[in-house]
Amino acid sequence: MHNVKGKDMLTQNASGALETEMRYQPALAKEVRTRAGLPTFFSKAQAGKEVRVAYFGGSITEQAGWRVKSLDWLKERYPNASFVEINAAIGGTGSEYGAFRMGRHVLQLNPDLIFVEFAVNDSGAKADDIYRSMEGVVRQARRHNPLVDICFVYTLTDKLTQDLLAGKCNPSASVMEHIADYYGIPSIQLGVEVVRLLKEGTLIFKGEKPKTPEEIAALEGKILFSSDNVHPYVDSGHAVYHTVVSRALIEIEKRGTSTGARTLPEPLFPDNLEWAQMILASDVISGNGWEQLDMRSNPIVSQFEKIMPSIFRATAPGTSFTVKFKGTAVGLAIVVGPDSGQILVTIDNEAPKTMRQFDEYCTWHRASNFVVKNLRDTEHTVKIEVDGVRFDKAEILKLQDETIKDPKQFADYAVYVGGLLLIGKLA
DSSP states (O other): OOOOOSSSOOOBOTTSOBOSSOOOOOOBOOSEEOTTOOHHHHHHHHTTOEEEEEEEESHHHHSSSHHHHHHHHHHHHSTTSEEEEEEOOOTTOOHHHHHHHHHHHTGGGOOSEEEEEOTTTTTTSOHHHHHHHHHHHHHHHHHHOTTOEEEEEEOOOGGGHHHHHTTBOOHHHHHHHHHHHHHTOOEEETHHHHHHHHHHTOEEEEOOOOOSHHHHHHHTTOEEEESSSSSBOTTTHHHHHHHHHHHHHHHHHTTOSOOOOOOOOOOSSTTSSTTEEEEEGGGTOOSTTOEEOOTTTOTTTGGGTTTOSOOEEEOSTTOEEEEEEEEEEEEEEEEESTTBOEEEEEETTSOOEEEEOOOTTTTSOEEEEEEEOOOOSEEEEEEEEEOOOOOOHHHHHGGGTOOOSOGGGGSOOBEEEEEEEEEEEEO
């Protein structure tokens, strides 16, 4: 493990578990750390068996980029094996939501290998939250199947290049490296190669694709990485990512295919999200005012059928549903977009919490979520209610220099619910 320093330090108690509310020293950036390898995965691939590969992350993994390219490469490298892809990437989501949806979106499909890519979307999260979420993801996977292999993958944005140029992982990846150290999980840092090419002057991080022969010539053969400083071009930026992933997997394969009996060690954080779960909306929502949408014909929600098989919509202020549970966290898997409004969340007898379901990016519909955490581990009643407050959507959109072009799209203040997020059990 890395040494830990700083004002907020990780300290070990008598059992060896790390105490909470701490920070972790930045990890050194290295392209690949093989650690305990991926023995189950390579054993099955080399033997020509069916191999189920899950890609679990955000929009960079959701793109038809390194995910598609790496799977095609695996098929070529192990032609006798049968590869099954599990695409469990959702744009704009981080490891906390990942911990809640892990069982439904990944584990119930019985993967042999899980690539986990959340470092970019976790880059603004608190270190403690990342520790608990990522450890929860790992422990859920190993509890489901002790032989399942996991590999952490770190992508980057332009804002994260400064850490890498200094030879360090960004804070979120540094936290993940500590979890990887503890559980023997290999990791691949895709940004090391990107910043190497940047320093050598053969890569341009952001730019519009050339359209004319003159523009192509002006590029001088350099790699144009992305259009927005985040999402790589599939044929260039993602090609760099794929190069790194393929050579990293070759290195990891050298660790061998012998799988000893895996047992879960004591958790670093006893309150990690190992028991987080997602319950379908159809199992918890009832009452007047809620419309269960047709997942096949509704153009807004049909795109989310794979991740939220049942989605309910309500618009009338005061429309609500109530859930009783015993546990420490509760939240919702939702859809937000131009017609989104606000939710009032009332837990027990506390004052309602306002959860706005609209932000400066709501010019299209996307999956989102929120969670109320750190509840006492006892019985609770949570009420979810459509708020009647109308706010200025045009002002919010100005934060991204967006304007309302079709007022009808933004007229409603609706609530979309696709699932209940829970640490605990329904009463």
